[in-house]
Amino acid sequence: MTERVHVDRDGTIHVPGLPPARILSFTPPLLVLEREGRIRKVFLAPGDRGGWFGLDGQSFPIPSTSGPAAAGVGSAEPLAGDLTAPMPGRVLEVLVAVGDGVVAGTRLLILEAMKMETPIRAPAAGTVRVIHVAMGDAVDPGQVLIEIDGAESS
Amino acid sequence: MTGKRSSAPRPVVLVANRGEIARRVLRTCRTLGLQTIAVHSDVDARAPFVADADVAAPLGGDSPAESYLDARKIIAAGRAHGATMVHPGYGFLSENADFARAVEAEGWIFIGPTPENIESMGDKTRAIEEARGAGVPTIRSYVPAPGEDPDLETLTAEARTVGLPLMIKAAAGGGGKGMRIAHREEELPELIAAARREAQAAFGDGRLFLERYLVGARHVEVQLLGDGAGAAIALGERDCSLQRRHQKLIEECPAPGLSEKTRRAMHEAAVALAERVRYRGAGTVEFILDREGDFHFLEMNTRLQVEHPVTEAVFGLDLVAAQFAIAAGTIDLDELRALSPRGHAIELRVYAEDPASGFLPSIGRLEAVCFSDAPGIRIDSGVITGSTVPIEYDPLLAKLIAWGESREQAIERLRAAIADSFIAGVETTLAFGRDLLGREEFRTGDVCTTTIADRMTPWSPPPVDAQWHETIIAAGRHLLAGRRGGRGDGPPGGEPASPSESLVDWRHLG
Numbered sequence: 001m002t003e004r005v006h007v008d009r010d011g012t013i014h015v016p017g018l019p020p021a022r023i024l025s026f027t028p029p030l031l032v033l034e035r036e037g038r039i040r041k042v043f044l045a046p047g048d049r050g051g052w053f054g055l056d057g058q059s060f061p062i063p064s065t066s067g068p069a070a071a072g073v074g075s076a077e078p079l080a081g082d083l084t085a086p087m088p089g090r091v092l093e094v095l096v097a098v099g100d101g102v103v104a105g106t107r108l109l110i111l112e113a114m115k116m117e118t119p120i121r122a123p124a125a126g127t128v129r130v131i132h133v134a135m136g137d138a139v140d141p142g143q144v145l146i147e148i149d150g151a152e153s154s
Numbered sequence: 155m156t157g158k159r160s161s162a163p164r165p166v167v168l169v170a171n172r173g174e175i176a177r178r179v180l181r182t183c184r185t186l187g188l189q190t191i192a193v194h195s196d197v198d199a200r201a202p203f204v205a206d207a208d209v210a211a212p213l214g215g216d217s218p219a220e221s222y223l224d225a226r227k228i229i230a231a232g233r234a235h236g237a238t239m240v241h242p243g244y245g246f247l248s249e250n251a252d253f254a255r256a257v258e259a260e261g262w263i264f265i266g267p268t269p270e271n272i273e274s275m276g277d278k279t280r281a282i283e284e285a286r287g288a289g290v291p292t293i294r295s296y297v298p299a300p301g302e303d304p305d306l307e308t309l310t311a312e313a314r315t316v317g318l319p320l321m322i323k324a325a326a327g328g329g330g331k332g333m334r335i336a337h338r339e340e341e342l343p344e345l346i347a348a349a350r351r352e353a354q355a356a357f358g359d360g361r362l363f364l365e366r367y368l369v370g371a372r373h374v375e376v377q378l379l380g381d382g383a384g385a386a387i388a389l390g391e392r393d394c395s396l397q398r399r400h401q402k403l404i405e406e407c408p409a410p411g412l413s414e415k416t417r418r419a420m421h422e423a424a425v426a427l428a429e430r431v432r433y434r435g436a437g438t439v440e441f442i443l444d445r446e447g448d449f450h451f452l453e454m455n456t457r458l459q460v461e462h463p464v465t466e467a468v469f470g471l472d473l474v475a476a477q478f479a480i481a482a483g484t485i486d487l488d489e490l491r492a493l494s495p496r497g498h499a500i501e502l503r504v505y506a507e508d509p510a511s512g513f514l515p516s517i518g519r520l521e522a523v524c525f526s527d528a529p530g531i532r533i534d535s536g537v538i539t540g541s542t543v544p545i546e547y548d549p550l551l552a553k554l555i556a557w558g559e560s561r562e563q564a565i566e567r568l569r570a571a572i573a574d575s576f577i578a579g580v581e582t583t584l585a586f587g588r589d590l591l592g593r594e595e596f597r598t599g600d601v602c603t604t605t606i607a608d609r610m611t612p613w614s615p616p617p618v619d620a621q622w623h624e625t626i627i628a629a630g631r632h633l634l635a636g637r638r639g640g641r642g643d644g645p646p647g648g649e650p651a652s653p654s655e656s657l658v659d660w661r662h663l664g
Contacts, residue, residue, distance in 0.1 A: 015628060021629075023632075045578040055626075058585035
């Protein structure tokens, strides 16, 4: 398996560079996580674009996994292979260049919104065709950030 | 309609309001065994407050003007459903003397002050005259004679006498509208024009007056109950200094750091004013407390306040029930006067606003609404999961109220309750409130009406621990796949959110 964020069948969460975490329980909306004995309680809610999590009274968007695998049916959805901004924010860093080959889970760029850094990852393998944004750009939700070839839904 | 009828008609209360305050009033009606009518606009047809009533009466329309501000429609709804009383809540028609008269003309009881009370206090310039008459200290000001509408030239000249900085205020004012602070003389023409426009738009009355602005002052108000026959009592005071855009965000009872002498003098001044106008019902006299510890009359609100729960928590009484008792003539003010306050209560107003962008309104669908149910916590909420926040109305969603034996305990309880609450779909003031409550200046009571503007602007939410952020996102995507939202809502057996991410059934976990 490539180095990427994933969740096992038993609720173990693997994030590259971090020890595994476990989902202890989810009684909506309360989610209890554990990593190395430390408990983290957060709230979780579905939404139109991914969902939301809540911490200390603040709610944060959970960006939907854009791209072919996760794209919805609605006509307003961007084309498969286009990666869109899940929320308003600012481009903190662009991690790939046009022509780069990527695999599912490759970090493409980092968005900063509400003081949080959110990595935007490739949904599937392909080649970076166009990069529409540069470091420091402000982006709106739904704005196309990067187009990837060879990532059309199969 | 034949058969025996009791002499008094069975009471039926029409609640002429919406949101959390409609629910609050309906709750007391239930405990008093009163039948209820909820009037509502089109956009509110499925709002929780409607479900709390016995009868739902649609008013039609979405804007306040064609619904909650349309006295004719509300009276018609009351006739259609046999109303015998009207509770106006706060805002909308609660301080409208003509509406109170129209209700009484139907032979119904208006749960509030007399139309004359509303008139004497509703016009802010007249209220200042009444306060002076009652011997209540007022701020240095320029108040035009009744019916007079001075022009720019007169106002600018009078501004020199009042002295800078000064506050330009609407005579018909309320809710921070038509209000401007002028620090320099050359700003006056522009600010006066802006205040006049805003007052005209909000109240249909562009008359202004000028008041010396006291820098670093606090806002402290006294809760009153009057029997309408010349007797009134004070039920403690509330500190409401923490405001944004001249609108309150956090309120507490009692006011911290007040000397017993000042506290008593304030209560006595408020009672003197209420007795002078033979005030009936629940009302509030607002004061500005300057840095020297002297207080000055600001205005009187002739209605229940948003922040009334902190008083209820500390005095252990139901102010809405007291309003009904006054209306029924069964109130015993002496008994209430003997009540002694216990502990401390703090309220956070939860607005659908984004504190990170200057408290801009944040509208949308609430994907989740849940609140703490810890001991000492009271929630007055107008919304549930799935509610929408319409653009037409005040963005107040809910109020979190914490009571504690001490102020410190109330603060800790409220902060914990905020952390145990979750509203998703719109931005709210929850996390901002938690941050504010935890700050040193709040803990020591070192706050004033400009604390939020001076020390918490700009503001951004505390960052999420980097160790957890991606983990939470991954868990969230995993668990929410297949639930509401276009992305996961594929056909049964469809692709999971990501091909290699398995879809475990979260119900089987833990």
